[in-house]
Amino acid sequence: MMPRDIQGLKRRRAKDRIFSAFIWCLTISCLLVVTIILYYLFKEGISSINWALFSQNPKPVGETGGGILNAIVGSIMVVSIAAVIAIPLGVSVGIYLAENRGRKLTERLAVAVDVLQGIPSIVIGIIIYVWIVKPTGKFSAFSGSIALAIMMLPPIIKNTEETLVLIPRTLKEASLALGASYFKTTMKIVLPGGLGGIFTGCIIGIARIFGEVAPLLFTAFGNPELIFDPRKPVDTIPKVIFTYASSPYNDWHRIAWGGSLILVVFIILLNAVIKIFERKWRVQF
Amino acid sequence: MESAILRTENLKVSFGNTLVLKGINMDIPEKRVTAFMGPSGCGKTTILRAINRMHDLTPEAKVEGKIRLHYEDVYEMDAMQLRRNVGMVFQRPNPFPTMSIRENVLSGFMLNGIKLKKLEKEEITEDALKKVALWDEVKDKLHVRSTSLSGGQQQRLCLARAIAMKPEVILLDEPTSALDPLSTSKIEDLLYELKANYTLVIVTHNMQQAARISDMTAFFYLGELLEYDDTKKVFTNPKNEKTQNYITGRFG
Numbered sequence: 001m002m003p004r005d006i007q008g009l010k011r012r013r014a015k016d017r018i019f020s021a022f023i024w025c026l027t028i029s030c031l032l033v034v035t036i037i038l039y040y041l042f043k044e045g046i047s048s049i050n051w052a053l054f055s056q057n058p059k060p061v062g063e064t065g066g067g068i069l070n071a072i073v074g075s076i077m078v079v080s081i082a083a084v085i086a087i088p089l090g091v092s093v094g095i096y097l098a099e100n101r102g103r104k105l106t107e108r109l110a111v112a113v114d115v116l117q118g119i120p121s122i123v124i125g126i127i128i129y130v131w132i133v134k135p136t137g138k139f140s141a142f143s144g145s146i147a148l149a150i151m152m153l154p155p156i157i158k159n160t161e162e163t164l165v166l167i168p169r170t171l172k173e174a175s176l177a178l179g180a181s182y183f184k185t186t187m188k189i190v191l192p193g194g195l196g197g198i199f200t201g202c203i204i205g206i207a208r209i210f211g212e213v214a215p216l217l218f219t220a221f222g223n224p225e226l227i228f229d230p231r232k233p234v235d236t237i238p239k240v241i242f243t244y245a246s247s248p249y250n251d252w253h254r255i256a257w258g259g260s261l262i263l264v265v266f267i268i269l270l271n272a273v274i275k276i277f278e279r280k281w282r283v284q285f
Numbered sequence: 286m287e288s289a290i291l292r293t294e295n296l297k298v299s300f301g302n303t304l305v306l307k308g309i310n311m312d313i314p315e316k317r318v319t320a321f322m323g324p325s326g327c328g329k330t331t332i333l334r335a336i337n338r339m340h341d342l343t344p345e346a347k348v349e350g351k352i353r354l355h356y357e358d359v360y361e362m363d364a365m366q367l368r369r370n371v372g373m374v375f376q377r378p379n380p381f382p383t384m385s386i387r388e389n390v391l392s393g394f395m396l397n398g399i400k401l402k403k404l405e406k407e408e409i410t411e412d413a414l415k416k417v418a419l420w421d422e423v424k425d426k427l428h429v430r431s432t433s434l435s436g437g438q439q440q441r442l443c444l445a446r447a448i449a450m451k452p453e454v455i456l457l458d459e460p461t462s463a464l465d466p467l468s469t470s471k472i473e474d475l476l477y478e479l480k481a482n483y484t485l486v487i488v489t490h491n492m493q494q495a496a497r498i499s500d501m502t503a504f505f506y507l508g509e510l511l512e513y514d515d516t517k518k519v520f521t522n523p524k525n526e527k528t529q530n531y532i533t534g535r536f537g
Contacts, residue, residue: 170379174443177337178450179369180396188396192383283382284432 038264045261048254053262058224058240064251068259070226074141074234078220079210081145081230086152087202093153094160094198095186101165117154124150125215133219139233144220148212152205159201163194168285196281200274207270211263213238237263290315290454290484291336296350298331298340305331307508308350313501318476318485320499320516322492324531327505329488333456336486337371338364354454369397371454372447377463378439380431380446387427389442390414393450413445417475437468444475448483455479457487461494473498492532496520504528 052067059066093109100106128147133139167190175185191198213236221233222243237259244256289312298306306328313319321329331340340346341364352359359367380389390410394401401409410427414420419441423434431442440460447455457476461469476485476498489495495502495516502519504512504527512519512528523529530536 168379170375170377171381173339173342174373174375174379174381174446175392175396176342177339177368177373177375178393178396178446179365179367180393181365184396184398189381189383195383284430285382 041257041261041264045257048258049261053255053258057226058255061249061252066255068235068237068240068255068262070224071235071237071240071259072262073226073228074220074223075210075236075238077228077230077234078141078144078148078216078236079206081142082148082152082209083202083206085145086149086156086205089149090153090156090201090205091160091198094157094201095164095190097157097161098164099186113154113157116150120214121147121151121212122214122217125218128215129218138231139219139221141220141227141230141232141234144216144234144236145230147215147219148209151209151212151215155204155208156198156201159204160194160198163197163201164190166197166285167193171285193283193285196278196283199277199281203270203274207267210266210270211238213242288315289313290355291486292351292353292356293332293335294351294353296332296335296348296352298328298335298349299347300343301345305508306335309510311503311510311513313484313486315484316480316482317500318480318487318498319501319503320495321486321488321503321505322490322495322531323505324536325490326507328508329503329505330458332505333458333486333488336454336456337368337373339373365397369393369450370452371456372450372452374440374443374447374455374457374460376459378436378443380434380439380442382430382432384431385428386423386431386434386442389431390445390449392446409449413449414442416448416479417441417445418471419445435468437464437471440464440468440472441475444472448479452483454484454486457485459488459490462490469494492520504531506531 052065054067054072055069056065056067057070058068093113097106097109124147128143128150132143132146136143171189171193172185175189176182180188216236216239220236220239222235222239223233224235227234241256241259241263244252244259247253291313293309293311296306296309297304309328309332321333323329334340335348336352336359338348338359340348348360354362354367354370381392384392387406387410388395390413391401391406394409411420411424414423419438422438426433431439434442440463444455444460461472464472473494476487479485480500487495487499499516502512502514502516503510504519504523504525506527512523512525514524519528520532523532
């Protein structure tokens with residue numbers, strides 16, 4: 001009996017080792033892809049990072065130089081307005097879902113959020129085009145913001161809900177037992193306890209929409225000039241990348257690489273911010 | 286009976302189709318410690334939570350009959366007003382984790398939107414923490430998060446949080462069941478002192494605890510009030526056979 005047992009054991013151990021190696025290889029290859037992308041992006045993009053890129057508007061074809069100041073301002077404007085719209089809305093829905101578990105409306109709402117997450121961004125762009133751009137008769141930064149706000153909602157709602165569900169019921173009861181209203185309990189006890197998760201959801205939402213171009217094609221459209229008015233069409237960084245990368249001009253390709261690098265660095269920074277605040281606002285229950 | 290501050294009249298509580306309290310009539314005397322005792326599932330926590338209307342939060346809970354606080358039906362009162370008058374301490378210590386020790390003591394005022402001057406805040410904090418014998422342990426670290434305290438300290442902080450609002454009645458739902466024996470005896474000493482100023486109602490699993498600190502003891506069994514009398518009488522000469530069996534440890 002003994003020898004056979006040991007033989008079987010050896011085979012099992014070998015299988016185990018192969019499996020571990022397999023997992024390790026896949027993990028490393030995934031990491032490798034990210035590293036290569038980043039390396040390539042830095043290699044191509046770093047040469048186009050200069051002061052002009054941040055301080056100048058694009059130059060007409062044929063003239064060298066120029067930058068994407070208009071698109072940086074446009075992106076910040078479109079995303080900021082989207083965040084102002086989506087964050088209160090998303091957090092409210094998240095609170096509702098967390099506070100009203102087991103109700104029919106809650107279940108339907110949760111399904112709706114999942115569906116919303118799955119709607120392709122181009123479709124949202126078209127819908128906003130039909131709803132807002134067509135009736136108003138013009139492309140605008142604001143219509144782009146609305147499209148992006150819709151795209152931001154699912155991560156904000158889900159993160160808010162998932163964080164708030166973890167807050168112990170006894171804390172809410174403690175607050176209510178002191179004579180607090182439901183409103184005060186939510187604002188002063190529930191929300192502060194979930195601040196870290198809600199903040200994370202908002203940042204994930206912003207990161208998700210910052211690189212979007214599809215919903216903006218029919219809404220914010222594009223504009224080579226520096227615009228601060230949300231009622232007018234604006235350029236955004238992803239839109240500039242899209243246009244410039246598909247152009248036949250070498251100079252424009254260079255700027256597209258620069259824009260890509262800015263986008264990616266910004267996303268990395270956002271991720272760092274999430275990590276810092278998650279740690280800082282972690283609440284021990 | 287001497288002046289009753291709380292009175293229940295045919296109080297019934299059901300969750301869905303399950304009748305948990307089957308018509309309770311009792312008077313709870315003012316400035317005394319009243320203990321609710323009984324085996325698990327007897328309804329003692331349910332009646333406690335009916336007094337400050339915590340069942341309002343549970344959609345399937347239904348409360349029938351009356352509970353009177355100073356002859357006024359609590360289910361006719363404003364729930365927030367009632368709860369300000371009837372404080373509660375829970376089974377597990379539950380200080381607000383995002384707040385400091387000081388903020389926890391003052392949280393009742395903050396949550397009710399009552400603005401206090403700096404001096405008032407200091408007075409209330411010191412007074413409440415002294416009453417729960419926590420002042421000396423935390424006076425140098427009032428600004429640190431409440432969750433850094435030990436379980437027993439946290440529970441005394443929760444008691445201080447309730448006391449700070451100067452309620453007439455304090456409901457305690459097995460306040461020592463999650464604590465070690467030393468912390469338990471500290472809390473018991475406190476309750477004994479607090480009855481000079483407050484009416485205390487305590488739910489407990491622990492018979493010795495009921496015998497040690499309460500003036501009145503109510504014995505619940507399967508949603509009914511089987512025995513309710515002076516603690517001494519209940520423990521030395523119970524009228525009901527079930528009470529006797531429970532006290533002598535034959536079931537429960």
